[in-house]
Amino acid sequence: QVQLVESGGGLVQAGGSLRLSCAASGRTFGRYALGWFRQRPGKEREFVAAISGIGSSTTEYKESVKGRFTISRDNAKNTVYLQINSLKPEDTAVYYCAARTSPFRSSWHYDYDYWGQGTQVTVSS
Numbered sequence: 001q002v003q004l005v006e007s008g009g010g011l012v013q014a015g016g017s018l019r020l021s022c023a024a025s026g027r028t029f030g031r032y033a034l035g036w037f038r039q040r041p042g043k044e045r046e047f048v049a050a051i052s053g054i055g056s057s058t059t060e061y062k063e064s065v066k067g068r069f070t071i072s073r074d075n076a077k078n079t080v081y082l083q084i085n086s087l088k089p090e091d092t093a094v095y096y097c098a099a100r101t102s103p104f105r106s107s108w109h110y111d112y113d114y115w116g117q118g119t120q121v122t123v124s125s
Helices: none
Strands: 004-007 010-013 018-024 033-039 045-051 059-061 069-074 079-084 093-100 119-124
Touching (some): 018 093, 018 119, 033 069, 045 069, 045 079, 059 069, 079 093
Parallel strands (some): 010 119
Antiparallel strands (some): 069 079, 093 119
């Protein structure tokens, strides 16, 4: 069983930055692919970014966030991060981290086995 706890959300002005963190339990964290998803008000949950496991750490992003979002992981700390720069009001959402018991990253939410409770990001214009 893996538990994921997000932090780092908050209220920020447009153009600002945030770094979201997701701390995970479990001894095999390094093997897992990890992802970040978000759910904007009135919208379905959508993929944002993913990173593969077992040391390769290749990444994948939603096209519209490329260049502004950066996913990274620190296996020694069992933590995955999402750096968000140049925040826009449309980035307002609850952000979730997710883990899958496979090293291969995925943009499909149903490929993930474990989810955090989410952290709210609100961007004011």
